[in-house]
Amino acid sequence: MTTASRISSRIGQTVLTLFIVVTFNFWLFRLLPGNFTQLLSRAGALDPAAVASLKQSFGLDKSPVEQYVLYIKNLVTFNWGTSYVSHQPVFQMVFQALVNTIVLITVAYILTVIIGVALGVFAGRRAGRLADSVTVTTSLALWSVPTFWLGLVLVFIFSVWFVGLPVSGMTTYAATYSTPFDQVVDIGLHLILPTITLVISSIAQYTLIMRNSLVTVLDEDYVTTARAKGLSSRRVLWRHAVPNALLPTFTLTWLNIGIFLSTTLQVEVVFSWPGLGSLIFQSVNQRDYPVLEVSFLTIAVVVIAANLLNDLLYPLLDPRIARR
Amino acid sequence: MSLLAVTDLSIDYAQLGGATRAVTSASFSMGTGSSIGLVGESGSGKTTLALSLLGLLPANGRVASGEIHYADESVSQYSETQWRRLRWTKAALVFQGGMNALNPVRRIVDQIVEPMLVHGTETTKQAATQRAIELLARVGIPASRARDFPHEYSGGMRQRAGIAMALACKPQLLIADEPATAIDVVVQAQIIRLLAELRESLGLALLIITHDLGVVAQLCDDVIVMYASEIVESASVRGIFHNPKHPYTKQLLESVPRFSGLRGVGAGISGQPPSLTNPPTGCRFHPRCPSVFSPCATEHPPASRLAEKHVVACHLYGHD
Ligand SMILES: Nc1ncnc2c1ncn2[C@@H]1O[C@H](COP(=O)(O)OP(=O)(O)OP(=O)(O)O)[C@@H](O)[C@H]1O
Ligand code: SF4
Ligand SMILES: [Mg+2]
Numbered sequence: 263m264t265t266a267s268r269i270s271s272r273i274g275q276t277v278l279t280l281f282i283v284v285t286f287n288f289w290l291f292r293l294l295p296g297n298f299t300q301l302l303s304r305a306g307a308l309d310p311a312a313v314a315s316l317k318q319s320f321g322l323d324k325s326p327v328e329q330y331v332l333y334i335k336n337l338v339t340f341n342w343g344t345s346y347v348s349h350q351p352v353f354q355m356v357f358q359a360l361v362n363t364i365v366l367i368t369v370a371y372i373l374t375v376i377i378g379v380a381l382g383v384f385a386g387r388r389a390g391r392l393a394d395s396v397t398v399t400t401s402l403a404l405w406s407v408p409t410f411w412l413g414l415v416l417v418f419i420f421s422v423w424f425v426g427l428p429v430s431g432m433t434t435y436a437a438t439y440s441t442p443f444d445q446v447v448d449i450g451l452h453l454i455l456p457t458i459t460l461v462i463s464s465i466a467q468y469t470l471i472m473r474n475s476l477v478t479v480l481d482e483d484y485v486t487t488a489r490a491k492g493l494s495s496r497r498v499l500w501r502h503a504v505p506n507a508l509l510p511t512f513t514l515t516w517l518n519i520g521i522f523l524s525t526t527l528q529v530e531v532v533f534s535w536p537g538l539g540s541l542i543f544q545s546v547n548q549r550d551y552p553v554l555e556v557s558f559l560t561i562a563v564v565v566i567a568a569n570l571l572n573d574l575l576y577p578l579l580d581p582r583i584a585r586r
Numbered sequence: 587m588s589l590l591a592v593t594d595l596s597i598d599y600a601q602l603g604g605a606t607r608a609v610t611s612a613s614f615s616m617g618t619g620s621s622i623g624l625v626g627e628s629g630s631g632k633t634t635l636a637l638s639l640l641g642l643l644p645a646n647g648r649v650a651s652g653e654i655h656y657a658d659e660s661v662s663q664y665s666e667t668q669w670r671r672l673r674w675t676k677a678a679l680v681f682q683g684g685m686n687a688l689n690p691v692r693r694i695v696d697q698i699v700e701p702m703l704v705h706g707t708e709t710t711k712q713a714a715t716q717r718a719i720e721l722l723a724r725v726g727i728p729a730s731r732a733r734d735f736p737h738e739y740s741g742g743m744r745q746r747a748g749i750a751m752a753l754a755c756k757p758q759l760l761i762a763d764e765p766a767t768a769i770d771v772v773v774q775a776q777i778i779r780l781l782a783e784l785r786e787s788l789g790l791a792l793l794i795i796t797h798d799l800g801v802v803a804q805l806c807d808d809v810i811v812m813y814a815s816e817i818v819e820s821a822s823v824r825g826i827f828h829n830p831k832h833p834y835t836k837q838l839l840e841s842v843p844r845f846s847g848l849r850g851v852g853a854g855i856s857g858q859p860p861s862l863t864n865p866p867t868g869c870r871f872h873p874r875c876p877s878v879f880s881p882c883a884t885e886h887p888p889a890s891r892l893a894e895k896h897v898v899a900c901h902l903y904g905h906d
Contacts, residue, residue, distance in 0.1 A: 483686040487751075490640055491701040492673035495666075501700075505691050581691060581735040 363537030370460035382472020405466035413532035516572030520565035595652030623802030626812030641669035678752035742773035
């Protein structure tokens with residue numbers, strides 16, 4: 263298969279997946295408990311005329327198929343409705359939250375992968391020795407710590423014992439900044455604790471996968487060849503072993519974005535980070551269905567996009583896939 | 587002066603419950619342009635011996651005693667840096683055909699260029715690339731395929747590329763571990779012809795490790811037969827094929843149809859290969875030997891020289 267046809271068929275698959283997710287999302291929210299108009303009015307009983315007019319304005323008087331078509335149409339035209347609670351456009355709310363989540367997840371995920379891989383290399387080249395066992399055991403121990411609890415412990419420590427690092431929000435409340443740089447610094451400070459929480463609780467997988475993959479690769483004939491050529495052990499490791507050992511880790515990195523995202527959403531709640539997690543948490547409490555619906559869809563799209571990116575980028579690392 | 591001299595070399599692998607001796611008191615030497623075949627069944631210590639010549643034993647392996655000399659230089663006190671300088675410049679390895687000896691994510695030409703630049707055989711990337719392409723041409727791979735990745739090559743081409751790579755730093759000795767295993771017979775014959783031709787034109791010395799006596803007959807002047815970590819017989823190819831002395835060597839020859847004159851599958855060697863952790867007493871071959879007699883189970887047979895080049899370790903010989 264040529265590269266172009268491989269890419270286009272992969273994108274075709276992605277569009278199909280998206281379509282299925284959207285459809286599922288449509289029916290899911292039609293089946294959830296709660297009377298739509300009651301929820302909307304936030305009142306017990308409404309007079310029938312008001313109910314009818316509300317139903318009409320949301321298209322609820324139409325058949326399910328018509329509603330579905332309307333739903334798709336609204337979706338692709340970014341006409342995503344308004345929040346039951348704040349009466350702001352859902353698009354605006356979810357978009358802002360998504361941006362904030364992306365800030366946190368990008369910083370935390372890059373650090374998790376880099377530190378995880380580095381620890382994996384550290385342990386893998388010392389396989390069977392004490393440093394290896396200590397790294398592996400510690401990673402596993404940290405992995406089994408509940409993220410939520412770890413976050414709360416950090417909040418406690420930094421609000422009681424080491425006051426100074428912000429434990430809540432994305433910026434200092436009501437702060438005014440003299441330069442944009444000050445604002446970046448402020449956000450950076452707020453990022454520290456949620457990032458530490460995420461890195462600690464997610465790093466183990468990357469360390470373990472990288473370690474095991476490196477141990478396997480170090481046994482391969484081409485590593486012996488590299489050593490036999492008289493290359494320095496550093497060169498053998500970084501030029502020959504690590505690039506091969508990275509391949510499984512690379513796939514894991516993309517496939518795990520969904521899991522990492524769900525952890526991030528929890529951590530956001532603990533640290534009141536104004537992202538999708540906090541938005542969903544708040545919307546669930548208030549049964550703000552339009553916001554929830556779009557938030558879930560957004561998460562699904564992020565995960566699907568990550569899978570697509572993995573498939574499109576992997577060939578750049580592994581020539582065996584590239585030219586097939 | 588010989589190119590390579592191995593004297594009384596013993597190699598141990600550390601393992602749970604004690605050490606395994608994978609090579610026991612091996613001695614042999616190779617002159618410039620000579621060619622030796624190292625044969626013996628699986629697990630007899632051939633690869634271990636080959637790796638020790640480049641200081642490449644696995645982490646749990648170590649030279650327990652004995653000496654390795656390149657020209658008149660002993661490597662016994664070599665530091666890792668000294669080993670690195672020796673590798674690929676004095677002796678290079680060719681691994682088993684079609685196997686994983688080439689890095690799957692790097693281009694063939696880059697893998698040949700790399701040792702040239704590291705050892706200073708060539709000083710510029712261009713010159714090194716130029717010579718890599720010449721080496722590939724020399725083993726029959728066109729320049730248009732130089733930038734391919736290993737998976738784009740056939741098994742035979744990978745083996746050729748491995749040979750070209752081994753020539754990168756102009757070594758005097760090529761150590762080939764099973765160079766013709768795992769590729770089909772036609773390609774196998776081409777590889778053997780290529781090695782013979784390179785030996786001729788470059789004056790390379792070859793140490794060929796193999797199970798296949800046919801390969802030895804075509805490529806080598808001398809043969810070393812190993813059994814259970816020991817060298818049991820060494821002689822010229824003629825001596826081994828026409829006048830084998832050690833009962834194990836005789837069985838090895840009989841097990842190959844084209845030498846025994848038998849049609850179809852060869853006789854094979856009966857009995858189990860010996861354990862190295864707990865080797866048989868006396869002569870290690872005695873549990874499987876058809877000529878076994880009184881001293882064999884208890885006394886280790888000494889090596890006796892039967893002719894200038896012919897040495898055998900068996901109680902049947904040397905007791906006049
Ligand atoms: N890293 C190791 N640790 C422990 N024992 C080892 C190790 N490598 C090899 N051995 C043992 O040493 C002995 C010799 O192995 P070696 O690979 O040198 O044999 P070989 O003659 O090359 O066999 P083959 O023909 O199968 O390649 C075998 O018994 C093997 O099990
Ligand atoms: S020493 Fe004895 S057992 Fe060993 S090969 Fe010779 S005859 Fe056979
Ligand atoms: Mg071997």
